[in-house]
Amino acid sequence: MEGVVDVYMRDILTRIGGFDLCVSEFVRVSQHLYPASVFYSLCPELQNGGKTAAGVPVHVQIMGGETHVMAENAAFVAELGAPGIDINFGCPAKTVNRHNAGATLLQWPDRLFDIVSAVRRAVPDTIPVSAKMRLGFAEKSLALENAVAIAEAGAEKLTIHARTKMEGYRPPAHWHYLRPITERLSIPVVANGEIWTPADYVSCRDASGCADVMIGRGVIARPSLGQEIAQLRKEPKIGTAFNxxxxxxxxxxxxxxxxxxxxxxxxxxxxxxxxxxxxxxxxxxxxxxxxxxxxxxxxxxxxxxxxxxxxxxxxx
Ligand SMILES: Cc1cc2nc3c(=O)[nH]c(=O)nc-3n(C[C@H](O)[C@H](O)[C@H](O)COP(=O)(O)O)c2cc1C
Missing domain, CATH: 1.20.225 (Bacteriocin As-48; Chain A)
Known part of the structure; x- marks a missing residue:
């Protein structure tokens, strides 16, 4: 999360535990190949084998609308040692969208396909390429088509923030919209949005059909949440938060x-x-x-x- 989950926050939260993977703050790539310093500053873990001190991999997230620029930067960040590349199709920020990136692209499934496939081709096969999307831009009618485009372009995993761009961060998150996508795609779908407690995790999993979740604000508000959910997945028992x-x-x-x-x-x-x-x-x-x-x-x-x-x- 830009301006919130930086290297220090990832360090402390992954030492607390419960996380399989972190994703860096987005790196906005618009017109050219960025220097290594840009990637190192947003993802210093690149200089630590792409992992937090606790050993959790940090995938580097890139965001942009120019296919060849995205591919070129992805190839470079892979060379810098990123253990995975994530593509942001979810950011609702006006400045970003005016420049044709993030959630704006959800209006054109073919553009998602082009970007993901170009990035996939540019990055060695050993490095996973994933994407994060919302349910749509103004409405949700293209949700499945967008998800299919991303999967068919070669993404190994898709995280879905269960709201449209226009819904911003307004509760609720529409977890049940993920179910037809989960059922259709053969790649893992990761649910995201409004998981604040272990009970929310259970509701989200049951509504979406996704066992895996990505958590943003919830784990900042409740630092034990990753650990609690990991525990819950092992034995179905709700644990307790830190005092x-x-x-x-x-x-x-x-x-x-x-x-x-x-x-x-x-x-x-x-x-x-x-x-x-x-x-x-x-x-x-x-x-x-x-x-x-x-x-x-x-x-x-x-x-x-x-x-x-x-x-x-x-x-x-
Ligand atoms: C301040 C802030 C910064 C964010 N930055 C990013 C980002 O860089 N990349 C990204 O994929 N999502 C970003 N998000 C979206 C979150 O990852 C997440 O999708 C959203 O907050 C909903 O999930 P949550 O209810 O678990 O927080 C950001 C959200 C907030 C509030």
Whole structure:
């Protein structure tokens, strides 16, 4: 997730566990071959064998509408050591769509086919090429046709965010629309959208027919979610989320990791962003966010997190 799930977030979440695979933030490729520095900055794991410190592969996501530019950049990122390439046909951002990429392309299944097949041809057979799409642009009538085009072009896997571009991020996610696609395609279909709890995972799996899911915001709000779902897949029993003091310890660890970022206001921004997103699952995070929202120095935020953890432990 652009601006949210960067190398530090992937590091900490994959060390917590439950993930088979990560996908990088999208790299917008529009007109030319990008230098290695662009790919290294969005996916530093390329310099670590394409894996997070915990050993989870990170596929590099590219987004664009020019077939030959997509193919050329995909071939290059494969040379840089990407363990897989993912193509974004889901991004709803206006700036992106004005430039003819992301979810805009869902209006033309033949263009999806051309892009995926060109990327597939450009990348060595040993490197998987996958795609991510939404159910459509303005409406869902082309969902199956788009999915078939992507599969027939040689994608090894398709993730579907169960909403149209026009539906943005507005709940609900229409998981049941994935079922005819799952039944028709011979490649794995991965469901995405609005999975916040293990119970949501079960509902999504039952509605969509997809055993595999991709999770964005849900795992930021509930860092144990990957682990809980992995456990649930082994034995059908709902586990428990981390308690608040465990979350505070994770935030301390995250602070230490992002000290690698050159820019302290950016570090503070990332910490605030995570604390705010945590408030969806942890009421206490809302109160903590109110206390730190004006802090600009990450050390002040850390001090408040540590103090809060001491209070929670004392009260236990
Ligand atoms: C801030 C933000 C950034 C995102 N960046 C990306 C991205 O770079 N690539 C991508 O495929 N999806 C991106 N998405 C979409 C998510 O991957 C996901 O499809 C969407 O949030 C729905 O899933 P969720 O309910 O699990 O979050 C982004 C979403 C948000 C909110």
């Amino acid at each position: 608040w003091s465990q979350i505070l310890s994770i935030l301390v660890e995250y602070h230490d990791l992002i000290e690698g970022m050159a820019n302290p206001p950016r570090q503070a921004g990332r910490l605030k962003q995570w604390i705010k997103l945590l408030s969806r699952s942890y009421e206490e995070a809302g109160a903590l966010f109110t206390r730190i929202r004006r802090f600009e120095d990450p050390r002040d935020i850390l001090a408040e997190v540590v103090l809060t953890r001491e209070r929670v432990l004392d009260a236990a």
